[in-house]
Structures are given as C-alpha cells and as structure tokens.
Amino acid sequence: MSTTVKRSIETKSLSISSKVFVRSSKSGNATKIVREQYLRNDIPCSSKLCLICPLNVQADVNGVVKPFVLSEDPNRTKQLGSHYIVIDANIAIQAIDLLEHKATFYDIIVPQTVLDEVRNRSLPIYARLRSLVKDEDKRYYIFHNEFRRDTFVQRQPKESINDRNDRAIRRVCAWYKSHLEESVSNSDRPNLKILKIVLITNDFDNRTKAKAEGITALSLREYIGSLPDSETLLDMIPTEDQLNNKRKEFSFPEHFPMSRLMGGVKNKTLYQGALNTNQYNFLEATVSTPAYPKPLLILGLENINRAFNGDSVVVELLPQSEWKQPSTQIVDEEELSKNDDATNEISSVITEQERKILGQEALDAQTSSAEFKIQPTAKVVGIIKRSWRYYVGHIVPNSTTSDKTSSTKSVFVQLMDRCLPRIRIRTRQSATLVGKRIVVAIDSWPANSRYPEGHFVRALGEIETKEAETEALLLEHDVEYRPFSKTVLDCLPKEGHDWKVPENLDNGDEQLKKRKDLRDLLVCSIDPVGCQDIDDALHAKMLPNGNHQVGVHIADVGHFVKANTPLDDEGASRGTSVYLVDKRIDMLPMLLGTDLCSLKPYVERFAFSVLWEITPEGEIVKTDFTKSIIRSREAFSYEQAQIRIDDDSQQDELTQGMRVLLKISKKLKQERINAGALNLASPEVKVHMDSETSDPGDVEIKKLLDTNSLVEEFMLLANISVAKKIYESFPQTAMLRRHGSPPATNFEILNDQLRVRKNMTVSLESSRALADSLDRCVDVKEPFFNTLVRIMATRCMLAAEYFSSGSYAYPEFRHYGLASEIYTHFTSPIRRYADIVAHRQLAAAIGYETLAQSHREKDKMERICGNINKRHRNAQFAGRASIEYYVGQVLKASESEQEGFVIKVFSNGIVILVPKFGVEGLIHIEDLCGDPTSSEFDESTYCLNFTEKSGTKRQIAIFDKVKVFVKSEKDESTGRRKVRMSLLS
Template sequence: MELNVIDSGISRRILVHDWFLDDDNIVPRVVEQYLRTDLPCGLKDCKSCTLPKYSALEPRNEALAKVAPFKHTIIMDIPTMTRFVDLLEDDHIDNAVIIQTHWEHLSTTNPQIARKIDKILKGGEKHLAFLMNDMMEGTFVNPEDFESKEEELHHKLIVAAGFLKKHWESLDIKPVIVVSTDEAKEAFLKDYEFVTTVGEYVDSMGDKADLALRIQYLLKQEDTGPSIYPEYLQLNDVDQGLAAGKYQKGAFRVSPENYLEATVSFGVDYAESWFIQGRVSMNRACQGDIVVVELLPKDQWTLPEKVLRMREADEEMEEESAYMAETAAETAEPASKKAKKTPKAAAKPAADDEFQPLPTARVVAVLKRNWRDYCGLMLPSFQADGTDGLFSAFDKSIPRIRVEDPLYQEIVGKIVVVAIDDWPVDSHYPRGHLIQIIGNNGDQAAEEKMVLMEHDIRYEPFNANVLACLPKMPWVPNPESFRKDLTHLDICSVDPEGCTDIDDALHCVKNADGTYEVGVHIADVTHFLRPGTAMDNEASLRSTSVYLCGRRIDMLPDLLSSNLCSLRGGEVRYAFSVVWQLNEDSDVIKAEFHKSVIKSRAALTYQKAQEMIDDKKAKDSISESLRGLLHLSKKLKAKRFRDGALSLASSEIRFDIDPDTGTPLAVQEKKHLPTMSMVEEFMLLANVSVAKRIYEEYPDFAVLRRHPIPPKEQYEPLVRAADALGFKIDPSTGKTLADSLDKAVDPSNPVVNRMLRMLATRCMTQAVYFISSTMTPDKFLHFGLAAPLYTHFTSPIRRYADVMVHRLLASAIGADELHKEMLNKIWLIKQSDIMNYRHKKAQYASRASILLHTYLMIKGLENEVLEAFIVNIRKNGIQVQIPKYGLESIIFFTKSFSKERRNEDFVDYAKLNIRPFQKVKVSVSMVEKNLRRRVEVKLIEPKVDCVSADADVAAY
C-alpha cells in the first residue's frame, strides 16, 4: 500500500462478497472496503484517537449502578435498542455507545427506531457516541464468516466491546453490554465478562423506583400460549425463495373497507399486486411493511368479501367484554375464509360475477417494519383496576396495540402516543409501550396537536438560525442585469378568499395580428432562499406548507411567504415569468422564460375576478385581460380532454372559523367558478413548458412529476358501481376512461356522474416527484393530466419541489449558477423521497383537520336530518356521503337482516329501494361509547332495518 494512503489513516483494503436485489433477482457483487485507524472511539478524554472533536462520552458513573461499580459505558444489543430506545432519552441513562452495524441493521428492519436513535445522537444533550465498527481496524468482522445475520450481529457486538475495553484499559473504563433477557445474557457471557440485563441494571440504581417499575412492565412477558400465526421464514430461506421466484417482495396495504383483507403490491410503480385475506394469512404484517409473500395454489385464490368490516363496528356490535373481544371477535375469520373449508368450492366465482378470483397469497416474512409512533386513545383496561389494556390508533389501518403500564388507569381515555415493540406469534395484538401523553380526549388543542404529531408535521416555530437568513427590512428591489422589467404590464393575481401566500399572477394582451401574449408570473423565492443555508435546509425538510382548518403551517418564514415573496397588489416584487405567444386556438407559438420584476395591479379573489369578467360594462385593462385569459383557458382545457386528461371530482368543504377560539362557525361546500379553471389551465401550461425546458437542459437531473397508470384491478369498485346503473366504464386507457365517464350521465339524477367521478378519483394512484435519470421516458407520463412531461413550477412559496425546479430553470437561462447538490443524483433522489412523503402527510393532515372540525360542528346537534347519497352497497351495509359535511359514513344492516341475505350480491338490493348513488335522508348526531366519540348516522328514508357505525370520521 502506498505511503500517502497509510498516512491518510487507511490501514488496509479488503474485498467483501455481497449481493443485492435487482428487478427481484439476487445479483452477487464484490465490494471494496477500506479499514481505518484514525476513527474516534467516542471518549472525550481519549488520548489515542486523532479525531477527539467528535467525541462525547464522559463516564463518571462508578456509583450509578451496583452491577457495574466502575466507570463504564453501555452498549445495547438490537432487541434491547428496539424495545428500550426511549431509555436513551431518560436522564438516568447516559454514556451509551451505538455501533454502526447495529444502527444500519435497524435502518433496514426497524427504521423508526433507527430514526429515533439518530435524532437522540444529533440532539447533543446526552453523552452518546456512534462507533464506526465496520470501518475500523480492530473492530471489523467479515460477514462471510457467519451463517446467519443474528450470529453475525452478536459477534460484532462482542468484538466492538472487546476492542473498546482494551482501548480504554489505561483509563479504567469498561463497556457493559446491556441485553433484555437472561437467555441473551448467558449467550454473551460466553465471550465477554461485563454483561447485564436492562432490568438488573436499572434495579441496581437504587433510588430510581419509577424507572425500575417502568422497565418491569416493559419486560413483563405474557403467558406463552399456542401459536396463532406461523413463524416467519429465516432470511436465508427468504433469499433463496426470492431468487428462485417462489416468493415475492412488496408493500403491504390494508383494505380501507375490510381490516381483515390486504394487498401486497410490487413491480414497477407497484402495478402488480396479490390479494391477502384473513388474519392468519396477513401474519402480523402492518400497514406499509415490506413483506415477503407466497402465492397460494390457484384453487385457493379468491375475491374480496362484499362486506364492510371496521374494527370499531366489530367491537361495538359484539356483546362480549373488551377482554373477550381480544380472544373472540378480533380472531374471527371472514365468512369467505370459513367457506374455504373446501378449497375448490371457494375458488369458484359467483355465476353472475365477471371478475375472476384474484391471485391470493400469504405473508411468510417481514423484511422491513414500517412501525412508527402512533397517536390515539387509550381504551379501558381489561380489568377494573388493571395495568394493561388496548390502545386505539388514530390510523384505522393499525391493529389495536396491547399496552402495559403501572399508571395505566391514569391514562385511560387520554390522547397518547404509543410505539409497537414486537408482535409475538401467540398474541392477538402487537405489544407496545406509552411514549407521551398529549392531552384529554375532547380537548380541541390536544386533538389539533394530535393531528400534527400523527402526520409527522414539522410545526415548531422557525429557529434563530433560520430567521437569521431573512433579509433586513425594509427591503427594496435592486437592479439586476439578468432581470427583465415587466412592471409596465397589467398583471393581477386570482386566488381563494383570504389567501396571503400569493405564488402566481397573470396577464394577457391581445396583439394586433390576433395572437395573444400571455404571462404567468411566479414568486422568485430562490432570490431569498439560497442553497445550503439553514433556511433552505429547513424548507427542504418541511417540503410543503400544510393547510389546516383556520391555520397554515408555512414552509418558509412569514416575512417571505406572506410578504416579500407574495405577489401582493400594488407592490413591486421579483418574479420568475413564463411568457407565451399563443394563437386563437391556444397553441403555443413561442415560450420565453425570464427572471423579472413585476408590479401586480390587483390581488383578486376568484369571485371578484368572475364578477369583473361578467360585468359587460367593465372595459378596463384588467377586466379585458381576465376575459382573454378565460377565453384561451377554455380552449386549453378542451385540448387536454381531447388528449385523454381526466375530469375527476372530490368532496370539498370549508369552515368559517372563529379567529379567537378556533371554533368552526359554519360549513360551506366549495363552489366552482370558471375563474378557478382559468387559473388552473395556465398553471398547468406553465408547468408543462418548464418541464420541457429543464429536461432539455438537464436530462439526467430534471425534477419532474409523474402520475403512474393505475392497475386495472383498482378500477373494480368503479366498474361495478357503473355496471349496476347500466353504464360501461372502460379503463383501458386514460382516453377511454375519460370518454366512458363523460357518457355515464343519468338525466334524471345529475349526481350520478359526479359520484362516479369521485369513485374514479379513489381508483387513482398517487402522483409522485422523481428524478429524470431514474426511469425511462415512457414512465414520465402524468396519467391524470395526459401530459408526457410535467413538473411543479408555480408554487415555490409552499412547495420545495418548485424551488428545485426554479434553480434548474434559472441555470438553464443563464440567470443563476446551479448549486452542486442539484447535480448530485443521490441527494436529488433522497430529496424527492422526502417531498413525496411530506406531500402525502400534508394531505392526510388537512383531511384529518377537516374531520376534527366536522366533529366540532356536529357536537351539540341532535339528530340533524340531512340529504345524503349512497356511495357503495355491500352485503352487510351501505356507505353514504353527506355533502354538507363532506363526510362519509357506514350504516350496517342489523345482524338478522344481513344473515338472511348474506348470499346476495349488492345489486339485488334494488328490491329494497336501495341502489348506488340514490339520494336518501339521514340523521346525524354525536355519540360517545366506551370513551370514543363518533358521528352516528341513521338512515331515515327509505326505511331499512339497519344500525350506524361510523367508519370515516376518526374515533379519537
């Protein structure tokens, strides 16, 4: 080895044989690994390490615990870190070492635990250290020497502890391995002398009774009973099965209509899926887990039950106690599962059913847990004075979690945060522990905080480092050579009422030759938001503004979002402009892009802009500009629909909020105005134009947005509902889907088409951000918009994706230099993942906020009678949509009624005067039972023997 390499701290190079999964094939590879001698041990007083500035350990703890009466640090094995990670935040637990290989293993198998450890390490408040054992001479262990991952990790922990013991010998500091069980302790004692259980360690602290009691409950084992679930396969068997094609790896998703059914999606865009039915086949998988599944023989394939199953409804409709429900109601298999005693008979579809049985599978292993911290309600204990019971998560896809805590009775009925520890094969429920008490059930502030925490919203105020990046006030624009002066144009913005973060403005001028000059002017956020600053880092993590009822959580500080970057009327502002020359048919003749300076003439609402357009007497330049924009937008929209763009629908409501109390005063369904479509069309055109420009300039690094084509199976609810009404929906392509939706019109019932479009919306896949070089151009399509190339450019105040696109476009036109991170594919992919995650969480949080305020509106009302529409009909109940509240609820048929008709398909209910999308009357009120509140919806007309059990509004 060359001398300069040795001097650099690298001691030797080794070759490690590894493998990776490529398109579901196991591919071997050889990896070069360099071992170093200069990496720090983590001890602040260490004189041997050359990089002490990264060190944090200061053990002065010889009197802390009797089982370790000497200066020491602790190292937890993986089961202990998984179950007791919160102890690392406890004031009594300090001077701990996290070893690299164990953290990396948790990052794959239990990422929420790894994220917690990372957060604690970076907090800087504890004496904790991260040991790079897989990169250090003296601690490296070759994984090829072991037959199993468990054996490898066990040995790596022993080697790391032994290395540190010798390294610190002169300082008389010893590492202590902390484990969870006596069995693990015995195993480690064979090779290392300082080993203790977490229970022994805490018990020996003396005056830490509260902590010891908490550990006692976390360690308490349930009496082992007969296995309910199959054991998971060993990793070696999984690897071989995946390589041979016997098993498939994919994402686990629980059905929103039946918690005992799920799908596992895999392949490109998760376009392929296998169906899973029954608790045993689901085998302890949870929402979002990456699982391994085995396809069942064809004679065991089946279809989803045509029934609605909700945990709350099952629990409420069972007469047994909560404890009996644990062993009876929760383990009940679906009727279709019971029917499969004779597999061949179960495989046959109903004679009138055009849908063939779905490929049906069972879970044989979980590769990566998607467990996180869950918000929800602690239910009453199994016994009157018991210390254990069930936790009901806000997320309805999550099973009940069994929690034991010495103070359980004090937290019954409170909104809390719980984490899952494990899910044994003999337990009906996963086991978890309490992390945090948020507040009292029914307290509005606590419930609003729960919405934010449950959806992982970064809602804390911006810190001092971020605020230090803001420009000094008063701010005035400075001349810049590359910036085009467009202040002479009659530009205006058109936004919802009350909007203060105005991203966009428009102008339109008709030229003498009959063509039009049209401009979309977007806030130039990147002038203020520079790469690599604390404000940019925070914006990249937030990735989006979050819109809640009566509250907005900004991506950028208020000085930018509501002032300097907001295109307010009468204010000079920096912008990024797209200016087109369009002909009479709205075809683009030419497109230009400029960094600009503008002065908006007016900040209009949609309603005000519509009034100006409709006022024939108004001949001012702004009114004429708006008329031109509306005229051209209609032609743009028509062209999009001719190309196969979809016109979908959703239920949208808004609340009038008391600004002092935050209480909703009234609820209103959002009205659609032509000016809304007008603005939308030009924003879409700007996004498409910019996408083309940045992709031309940066074909490998363009930040784009795509909407994957939904798998045909996802359209099944839509096709069924339309067929029941005599319409045929053809989902073969976007064009055929759009055309068939246009034809599905019932002149006697105008709501039918809107409801079908709402169903079609639910069949769609999620649109996502991606980096252009990560997939082939044939995958770039935005299905819903029928756009071959698309991005987000028009909302940089509230979306970080738009900020990235602005930087690419500015570089493409020579207005700014491109920061190096925008040419770093690894960083770009990571950031696109963050943006996709944050975008989804923001949507969920917004919906949850609406549901919470729906509760507040209905609270105090008693049996309000409202108009509703039947969305879905199943064998055991109906789903209804209530337009006033934008709410969906389930009304179950009574048991006797459902039993009599359990073999009928839902279309047969026409004889009961019930049909899809029928207008009905319902009563709505708030009820509370077993500490849980829900909206009770009763069917008033027509008269059917049924009971309400709400499924859509969260039971806090």
C-alpha cells in the first residue's frame, strides 16, 4: 500500500443543519425522517464576472475544476438590460420546450430547490433539464443553494413547503444580486455593468413578495413578451388552467386518487397495464394485465377516459352484463370528428355517431353465436404514467378560420399516429402553420375537455416535402437524429481519418501485445451493395489435420468506444443506427462507423475474432476468441460473391475459401432447420432511388442469394458461441437476447381462420412443429399463400428482446425463432449498442481488459437492456414508416392494377395486402358496394357478402386473392398520403 496516493481530506469546518421530512411507508404509517445537511461556503456562483468564487472552488476526484458557466455578457433586452434568469419549478415543468429553444433562455440559474422539485414531479423533465445543463451553449447552471450557508433557508413553523421553497428561490435571487455587486465592486474593472437577476415565475403571490424584496420578477408571458421575436415563442407557452374553467357542460369521469389506485391494484380489485389502442378503431383499446391470459377490452371514449396509447393505466372491470366482443368495424377518428369546432365544445362527451357504433357493438355482443369471443371489458379509472412525448401532426384546416389576423386562436392538430386523439392548441400563427408538419407537446387533458390541450413547439416544413416527412417520422419514433455534440466528438482519436494500426506491434503497449496478428489470413467481407459500415469479415483456411479453420472478424468498436465516456453514453442512449430509405442515422460518429472501425478492404484494422476449428462435416471442434489485427482482401457485395463462387474459372485461394464457407454454412443451416428454426417471411421491399434527383423510382422485393445465408449462418454461429462464453463468465449480467415462444392465444384467431377457410392448422407444440406445420400450409393453386400464412404467423409472434442473464432462468433464455438455447448480438457493434456491451464482456472474459462497473451490475444492465429494446423497436418502426412513405411516393407517379390478398375482414370493410409493394390498404364497405346496408358479415366463416355497385352479388373471405387498383391519394383533411385501393372484379 505504500505506493498509494494519499488523498487530501477536507478539514474545513462545515456547519450542519438537518433536513426533516415525513415519509409515508407502504403500510400507511408516517415516519419522520431526519437527514443531515452540511452547509458550506465553497459553492460558486459560476459567473465569469465573479472574482471571489474562483479562489474558493473545489476540484473533483480527478483534480478537475468545473469551468464557470454563466457568461460575462449575458442576454440583454431593452427593458431589463443584461440579466441572468432564475426559474422556478413550475416554469421548468410547464415550459421545458421553451427552455430548450435555441432563440432564447441563455444564462439560467436553476436553484437546487427547483431541481429537486422537478425530479420529484417528473423524471423525464428532470432528465431534459439535466441535459440542458450539460449543453455548453445554453449556459444553464445548477446552483446548490440548499448547501450554501448564505442561501440555506430553514422552514418556519406553519410555513408550507411550497412557501418555503419559494422563499429559498427568492433568497437565491437576492444572494446573487448582492454577491455580484460585491464581487464587481472589488474588481479592478469598475466600469463593469451590474447585472440584473430576473426571477421568472407564474406564481402571482411569489412575484408580489419578490417585488417587495426588491427582486425583479416577471411571469413567463411578460418575459417572453419583452423579447424581440416574441410572436413564435408566445405560442409555445403552455395553456394556463384558467382557460378551461368556463366549459363545464360535460365531463369525463374523474380519475381515482393515487392512493385508491395503489390500494386497488394491491388487493387485486383493479388492474394495471399498458393501454394499447386498436389501430383500426380508435374507440377500442386493450390492456394486458398479468392477472388474465387475454387482454381486457376497453370500449368507447368514456371508458378509455383520456388515456393515450401506451400509457400505463389502472382499469376496473365492468359488470359481466356489459362485457362485449372486440369490434369488427373500422372507425377512423378523422371521419367522426371532422366537423368539430376547436373553440366550441359539443355538449356531450360521446357524440351521436359514436353512440351509433357502440350500439351496433352491443347488438353484436347479444346476438353473436360465438360465445367465446365475448371478452371481459373494463374501464380506465386512473393513469399511472403518461407516455406523452412530442407529437408530430398538422393543423386540421377546417378547424381554423381563414382570416389572416394574428390573434390567438384555438385550432385542432391531427397527429400522425392514428391511435391518438386530436389535440387542441392555441396559436397566433394558425394562418401560416396550415399545411405544415408541426411538432406539438401536450400539457394536460382536463376532465371537462373532449380533447387534450397542448401547445405548439415548432414547424418542420411543408407537408409531403421529403425533409419534413423524414424529420417527422424520426421525431414520431423518438429517434435522436441531431448531430453529435462536441463532447462526444472529443472522444474520437485525434488522428481522425489518418488513424492507423501501429506499425510496431511491440511498442510497449500491453493491450496491443495481447492482439493476435491475423494479417496474413485471406479475409473478405460480404455485404449489401454500397455498404459503408462493414461490421464483419470472414475467412476459411485448411488446417494440416484436414479440418477447416473458420474465422469471423468483427469490427473492434470497443477499442474506440470506452465505457463511461460521453461517446459511450451517446451510443447507449441512441442504442442502434436507424436505416431509412434515403438516410442512415448513425449510432456512432461517421469517423468510426464508416472508417476507423469499418473493416474496409486493403487496410489494416483492429478486429475481434471468433475462430473455430470445423470438421468438413460441419462439426465444431474448438472455439477461440481473440482481439486481432486483420487486413481484408476484398469487400464483396452479395451478388459479386455469388458470381465469383459460381464461376469455376476462379481458382484462387480467396474464392476457394469462400466455397468452403458456403459448403459449411449449408450444413449449419440444415442443422438449424432440423432443430426447428423458423423461416418467417415478411415482405421486405427496396425502393430504388434515382441517383441524380434521389427521387424514388421503383419498388422491388429484396432477393435472397446463397451468399446472404452464408454470412447469416456464420454470424449466428458467432453470436451463439459468444453468448455461451459471456454467460459462463458473467452468469448474472451477460448481455443476451431471447425470443419467447408465442402464447397459444396469439394464434387462436389465425388457426380458426385457417381451419374454417382452408382446413389447415398450425401447430404450436414446439418451434419445430410450427415450422413443419407452416411448411404444410400450401395452396397448390396459389404459390404465395404459404408466404401469406407466414406473414400472418409472424404477426402473432412475440418480439425478441435483449436481457441481462440474471433476469431470467436458463430455460427461458431460448431463442424461439432461431431454435437456439442461448443467443446474443455480437456481430454488428457499429450499428447496435448491445453488441458493444457483448464485446466488452467477451474482452473481459478472455482477460483482455477489465469490465466496466456498469456492465457488471444487474440493475444497470437491466436499464441498458430496457433502453436498447425500446430503441430497437422504434428503429424498426421508423424504417418501415420510411419505406411506406416512399412507396406512397412511387405510387403517386404510377397507378396500377395489382394482385392482393385479403388479410382481415370487418363488418364494414376489408384489409388487403399487396405483396408487390408490401403495402396494406383498407377498403370501406361504402366503396365496395352501393348500399352498405345490404352487406352481410358472417363472422364464423370470415366472409363478407355484398352487392357490388354493378348489382352482382359477391362474397369476399379472408385469404382470398383479389385484383385491386392501387393508387395513392392525399387525404385533404388529414394531409396524409394514403394508399387507396379499389376492388376490381
């Protein structure tokens, strides 16, 4: 221990106070808690003007002193002069969008009192406030007033906690004022102007008191009003509560108080779960609860009771007499509420039209022969956690009057997400905003309002422009797409693009010595055309004993992205790269993704290699993991590789190696299929872009070559090998991926449909049985039918997820789709964060380096997994939405007649999938036949009988092949381009 660095111990005396508060425990007892609070004098004001505080600051563990934040020359307005701003908690919570706005709010002092209150009230906003503080440009400073002796405020007897906090904030203002005055008067620059401290609060009482104490206090509206470009900013001020008080004619049922909800959930009279709105019918939602195998049904706006899709809600069961079956109708909100006026409320929550639909459903429930379809029905009685975020939408044109005055008006915003209601915002710019994609935030949904209240955040651009739509879909799927910040970019190697593998491998770097030099191996990579971020490369070599050495080499991202750096944090928060049709949103900065990490041909790169010894029969004899240095000989596209393998005139070693790989991969694949791996199809389409105008040209279904499966097989093998290894080394925290077996209930409907229509079934006993039974679902007359069933089966499956090995027992690790006992993601560290974690764990497992604490703690790993699961899902949705948008654009130019398949039948419409474009479209009964009332829906056989406009009778059932005319059409009221199909006979 003699070599240890002695750390200096703080001996300066501190004064002590105590924090006393009362906490209620789970059992309902109140406990008084007393905590120490040390008051000190070394908390800086962090103003660059100050000459006193810099003498007094303390360094952190690494001896780094935080630079001062608040600028010497802060924001300035005509009325106030230059000033620093102090905000209170309500401002932070209600107007966080404004605080984040680039145009205003610089040099903000956030008292600790405010920060603590924000954290207690809303964690997401706390997180956003924290990231604002990190943002160097915005110059936010958290002033720990509770720990500074001069600014600490003791709660007075009979003083409410809010009053005490307000007093603490006022004390901060007063202290800053006198402190800066003092420090400037001490300075040798006496001409320095004295700054004002401005308190922004919407609390009238607080403002009056502040003014009495000589503090400049303004409301948010007053402050924004004093800024030069206040017009747009004023719209962003959240709606204030007083506005709603006049409308009292109707109301949603009040939510239960939190204590009752908690009690109810605990003693199992109420149930908690996430609300899931039906995409075809916004009046219907389901809540999955652990208590019931099937989700609970919630019907009607009143029962959904202001909950949003995705909210965590508490529900109460309705009496059995009110149980219904899921509706068989399609209900679009936009159709129903087209004529609502944003300023005048309609007198009842449920409109007449909605009542009609509900009535129809009640009738169905009574008359339906199929008893089993009646589901327990419930109503929402409370919302535990809102899923509110930013939403993208556009102003409903007919909800605003056409006059061009800039007075404040209420308008409706129709969101892009169909499952959500429209939002009422108040804006002065309605005239200019019509026809644009805009971002809105939701403030509240009072019980007496039919629509949630929100405010305008910003405009993205004209509807249907590529930029606006792309940004909209990124925002809508919560994808971080802003450029990387400076702190993140600072973590990159200084050499930039000139970074090279060191020539001298014996330069004293211990880590480098542990790398294996594999530059002599004939490595190549096979990827899609134009791939820049090459994650993986392969090689095969004959060994003297007749076996093959096969190696998978993965980009060594872990070398550049060290744990607990800002770069790592950014990667962890993005979770995955997002691939759109014309754009890629990287998880890691370009320099790494497309250059330093990318296993480009002809250059030396660091890699993480998995080396197997495989017998010619495909049996694995030995597995090795090592960090390595490789030099890829060639980067092939799938087609090029295929051509080269098929070309018998090519007899060089590289090609021979690839043939060996192909041969082995076929054996591996066969083994996997024998074990019960599923082949689930989903129509993947590719949009061809015109290279010059980058306008979408043509749509094509992706083709699969042998080489695709070559690469896939070896990646699967590498992932499985790595999963085993890291699980062995880190049984509690290994980063793994599982895919649960689908519950039988998911397949009930599909099985019933297959049985009734085609006399087929799918078996669910095991993945093998499912794979076999899917193979049997063949219609001789219709080759596509099998793929169709697979597509529909895929939709019944659960999603695969990342998890940390401590969260599940070993049997539950199983990857159902791949029929593997254990699985992880290791092979794409450039575009997935899970792989980076797996890399680090593997590096630690082979003794290359020690593992960061955050990958060794169960709860931290669970948090990482939760986030990347969410990001992964969002990325998939964003990718699909992008394809959908472009397919729409392609169809705009070319209308055509296509083959389609009926995949859903409702009593008032059908859904058709067109495989050629991979799009689905809805046809309403009104468009099918002249007289909707003449149609008959037979639920037991999934048939719809109707009379066509021409007068001929027609029957349409699920799985039917139909001819449709496909075109894309812009719906004027919603601004959304939709694929519109019409049935041809």
